[in-house]
Amino acid sequence: MNNIKFLENPMRKASGQGADTAFLSLEEAQRARSFHKSFREYQPTPLVSLPNLAKALGVGRIYVKDESKRFGLNAFKVLGASYAIGRYLADRLGWDPSRATRDALGSPEAREKVGDIVFTTATDGNHGRAVAWTTQQLGQKAVVYMPKGSDPTRLANIRAHGAEASITDLNYDDAVRLSLKMAQENGWVIVQDTAWEGYEDIPRWIMEGYTTLALEALEQLREDGVSEPTHIFLQAGVGSFAGGVVGFLASTLGDKMPTAVIVEPNKADCYYRSAEAGDGKPHAVTGDLDTLMAGLACGEPNTIGWEIVRDYAHAFISCPDWVAANGMRILGAPRTGDPRVVSGESGAVTTGILECLMLYSQLSEARKALNLGEDATVLLVSTEGDTSPRVYRDVVWHGKACSPVFPDA
Numbered sequence: 001m002n003n004i005k006f007l008e009n010p011m012r013k014a015s016g017q018g019a020d021t022a023f024l025s026l027e028e029a030q031r032a033r034s035f036h037k038s039f040r041e042y043q044p045t046p047l048v049s050l051p052n053l054a055k056a057l058g059v060g061r062i063y064v065k066d067e068s069k070r071f072g073l074n075a076f077k078v079l080g081a082s083y084a085i086g087r088y089l090a091d092r093l094g095w096d097p098s099r100a101t102r103d104a105l106g107s108p109e110a111r112e113k114v115g116d117i118v119f120t121t122a123t124d125g126n127h128g129r130a131v132a133w134t135t136q137q138l139g140q141k142a143v144v145y146m147p148k149g150s151d152p153t154r155l156a157n158i159r160a161h162g163a164e165a166s167i168t169d170l171n172y173d174d175a176v177r178l179s180l181k182m183a184q185e186n187g188w189v190i191v192q193d194t195a196w197e198g199y200e201d202i203p204r205w206i207m208e209g210y211t212t213l214a215l216e217a218l219e220q221l222r223e224d225g226v227s228e229p230t231h232i233f234l235q236a237g238v239g240s241f242a243g244g245v246v247g248f249l250a251s252t253l254g255d256k257m258p259t260a261v262i263v264e265p266n267k268a269d270c271y272y273r274s275a276e277a278g279d280g281k282p283h284a285v286t287g288d289l290d291t292l293m294a295g296l297a298c299g300e301p302n303t304i305g306w307e308i309v310r311d312y313a314h315a316f317i318s319c320p321d322w323v324a325a326n327g328m329r330i331l332g333a334p335r336t337g338d339p340r341v342v343s344g345e346s347g348a349v350t351t352g353i354l355e356c357l358m359l360y361s362q363l364s365e366a367r368k369a370l371n372l373g374e375d376a377t378v379l380l381v382s383t384e385g386d387t388s389p390r391v392y393r394d395v396v397w398h399g400k401a402c403s404p405v406f407p408d409a
């Protein structure tokens with residue numbers, strides 16, 4: 001329907017029979033969260049319940065984890081970047097990871113021992129801001145490369161943390177290659193939120209860092225009397241986030257893990273296409289990757305994330321930009337009685353697709369396949385707030401990327 005493509009995962013394996021998820025276990029998630037707690041800015045982000053939206057869509061409950069409140073940075077990404085930089089520095093210092101806290105790593109003794117390090121990365125904005133923030137906190141330096149068309153506000157937010165940052169004329173995947181080349185030539189450390197052959201420690205730590213939000217969400221759900229969600233929708237760029245969360249849920253909940261649906265923009269749907277190819281290998285999408293969902297504009301899957309998602313996720317969806325724009329509007333102008341969530345393009349696409357699945361008759365087969373109905377408790381993660389205020393206003397005030405179709409009910 002209108003370019004919304006749905007695919008049940010043909011390669012899914014039974015609990016514990018697929019890719020190794022030990023590095024995303026409950027114990028590792030608790031370790032990552034202890035590290036995050038050592039920052040003064042740490043607080044669990046709100047888990048927002050939207051009972052009136054749930055009723056309108058015909059599901060039991062909807063919860064949105066609001067990552068716009070994360071460390072004052074308007075996005076979840078700092079969970080990964082901070083943990084990876086923390087673990088890297090602990091390794092260089094020869095410390096046990098449990099010694100890695102913000103104060104210990106930023107102390108004059110630690111700084112003197114490791115010396116001045118330049119951390120580099122490529123980013124659509126959120127990850128780069130996270131790297132810049134962490135290096136500022138720990139007294140180190142960051143050099144950040146952004147793909148062409150990146151938002152100037154996102155660039156300014158990175159520079160505000162003292163990093164050297166620039167917008168290149170490359171797409172995301174080529175900007176990653178530039179960052180890697182600069183690291184090799186200058187002896188810098190690349191902190192990339194995606195893995196490739198031979199580059200796995202840092203992306204693994206990044207994925208572990210993301211488990212903090214999943215651990216918090218499970219605890220918050222339990223406080224609300226829900227033992228676990230029945231469904232989770234996860235947006236994917238390179239899939240470190242989706243892989244981290246799916247791996248954590250598979251490792252922690254086993255057979256009780258929720259139905260996990262991976263959602264991507266049509267223009268950068270490398271997970272959908274890899275699943276469709278069905279040969280078990282990751283497949284890349286090339287070109288400009290020009291989607292409104294800047295955080296999801298990545299054409300090459302994280303090799304570690306791909307294996308986890310391939311083995312444990314239930315379904316894949318590829319969708320156009322208006323679905324994300326609808327999600328922003330639905331969360332920004334909630335049903336009477338529900339709280340408002342300010343959600344950006346990459347944050348809101350899962351809300352947008354849930355509405356489509358529940359209200360559009362053309363998607364009834366997908367709705368049935370996912371068993372989405374009155375008994376469902378759906379967990380969504382709004383991974384960013386209005387990280388581009390301009391785009392937020394264009395969409396929410398002025399109707400950019402409007403729906404070409406309207407729900408039947």
Ligand SMILES: Cc1ncc(COP(=O)(O)O)c(C=O)c1O
Pocket residue numbers: 075076077124126127193235236237238239240241242294295296298346347383384
């Ligand atoms: C707001 C937001 N949501 C989701 C993602 C997707 O994360 P990943 O690239 O790990 O799939 C990103 C990535 O930058 C992002 O910025």
